Amino acid sequence: MKICSICHKISGTEEDHLDCKEMRRVELEADDVKEKLPEKLDMAKNADNLNLDIKAVLNHMTREKEKKIRVIFLVIIFLGLLVLLALH
Numbered sequence: 001m002k003i004c005s006i007c008h009k010i011s012g013t014e015e016d017h018l019d020c021k022e023m024r025r026v027e028l029e030a031d032d033v034k035e036k037l038p039e040k041l042d043m044a045k046n047a048d049n050l051n052l053d054i055k056a057v058l059n060h061m062t063r064e065k066e067k068k069i070r071v072i073f074l075v076i077i078f079l080g081l082l083v084l085l086a087l088h
Contacts, residue, residue: 004011006020 002011002014004016006016
């Protein structure tokens, strides 16, 4: 038996209580999120401060998405024309 280092109560094993360990982990994660949240908000507000590399990647992804949309649109038009030709 041992005293839990987190809640300071008697533990039946030679380790801290599992519940206490889990609670401590969740508290540490919450603290970590609280510390990083202002930084993430600043990045979201100041898109101009992003690295040029990140902007380039985002622009590339946007262009690729636009290309895919154009191709899908052209395929739909082509299929529509085929249907019209088949009906005549």
